[in-house]
Amino acid sequence: MNSHTPPSTREAALIDALALYQARFNAIVSNTPGLVYQFVLGADGTVSFPYLSEGCAALLGLGAAALQQEPRKFFGLILPEDSRxxxxxxxxxxxxxxxxxxxxxxxxxxxxxxxxxxxxxxPRRLPGHPGSVQWEGIMTNITASKLAQLEVTDSRAGLAELTAHIEDVKEQERTRIAREIHDDLGGNLTAIKMALAMLARRLPADQPQLADKAAYVDALVDRTIEAVHRISLDLRPSMLDFGIVAALEWQVGEFEKQMGFACSFTSSEKDIDLGADHAIALFRIFQEALTNIAKHAGATRVTVALQRRRHHVALTITDNGVGIAAGDRQKPGSFGLRGMSERARALGGTMALSRAPGGGTIVTIEVKLTAAAAEPHP
Structure with missing residues (x-):
């Protein structure tokens, strides 16, 4: 068939079909947000754009012809910090x-x-060009969504910083109140007890009812001293002065006495230097975890393990209770778990929940060590 021979009916049908497909393709591409493209990376490192849709100029500020002529211009558009x-x-x-x-x-x-x-x-291998790869895909402008995402991330970071600051202020206030209760109120109660003892010795022997009242007041003072001691410990456990290991071990013992079932504690080291702020925060997370177990778990056994690793410490709390359903974490008013997670995040750490073998819950808190504490032991 020479150039003047009209195409056959079959050939004409194929040409029409190809034109139809091309029209459909162009319609789809023109209505696709972004830039539809083909990109080739040659075996020798050369690059090319065999196809670029009309969205090229709108997205990149370069015409398709200009970019196809100098394909490396695209890499030049990328900011240096993102190019790697x-x-x-x-x-x-x-x-x-x-x-x-x-x-x-x-x-x-x-x-x-x-x-x-x-x-x-x-990607796909390019036939007839060993070592070359061709990609077909789409580029889109995500500036609005990315800026919104970054704004949310910044807001969360600011909220975490504010949360950490509030917790620090609360701990400082707790320490101040605990000290005043212990020193002032505790001292006054001790003085009252000593005065009562002196008065009791001087009561007339023939008035036993006065002796009974004195004994009652003395017992009331004793109970108040115990309450002052308990409140002071709740506000700022003095065991924290001996380190996080001693404080956690003491709290486990107190929880065991309170709940009446077996609780165990192990630590990979006798002492771990977390720093005062990190130690208090980890201790508060631990207290909240025990509170959740007491209120909701229905457990009969709790195992606590503290382990020092290279750059962080891991605190694992395991109970054999009913476990935590996935929906429980999202319940309105479920501030305990959220508070624990936020505190851990404020310390540069994480909190994870998982199901314990045989039932129950495993709470794992990982907290980063300070730079000094993370240094290898001599």
Whole structure:
């Protein structure tokens, strides 16, 4: 068939079908937000864009023809601090032939502005070109959503910082109140007890009812002294002065006496230097965990383990109770678990919940050590 021979009916049908498919493809691409593209990485490191949709100029500030002529201009748009991640993700996708998903910032000179973009594409080997990979995918402008995400992240960071500050202020106030209760109120009660003892010795022997009243007041003073001691310990346990290990071990013993069932504590070391603020915060998280067990778990055994690792300490609390359902964590008013998690996060750590073998719950709190405490032991 020469150039003047009209196409056959079959050929004409194929041409019409191809034109129809092309029209459909163009319609889909033109209505797709972002830039539809093909990108090729050659075996020798060269790059090219065999196809770029009309969204190129709107997204990148460069016309498709200009970018196809100088494909390395795209890499030049990427901010230096994001370029390494772009290259690494590209080579990882090419090596494993896995989806390429990258987001980063570009400088659009046409508008003198920075944009966040996301590219998603699928790679395949390029037939007839050993070692070359071609991607088909789409680039989209995610600036609005990314800025909103960063704003939320900043808000959460600010909230965590505020939470940590509030907790510090609360602990300082607790320490002050505990000291005043112990020193002032405790001292006054001790003086009253001594005065009562002196008066009791001088009571007439023929008035036993006065002796009974004196004994009653003396017993009342004793109970008040015990209450003062208990309140002082709740506000600021003096065992924290001996370190986190001693404080946790003491609290486990107190919890065992309160609940009436077996509680055990083990530590990988006799003492772990967490620093005063971190020690108090970890101790408060631990107290909240025990409170949750007492209120909700229905447990008959609790095991507590403290372990020092290279850069953090891990506190694990295991009970054999009814466990925590996934929905329990999202219940309105479920501030105990949220508070524990926020406190752990404020310390640069994490809190995780998992199901214990045979039933019950495992609470794992990991807290970063300070730089000095994380140094190897001599």
């Amino acid at each position: 991640a772009y290259v690494d993700s590209m080579h990882a996708s090419a090596g494993a032939l896995s989806s390429w998903n990258w987001e980063g910032r570009i400088w659009v000179d046409a508008w003198k502005d920075v944009k966040w973009i996301n590219l998603r594409s699928t």
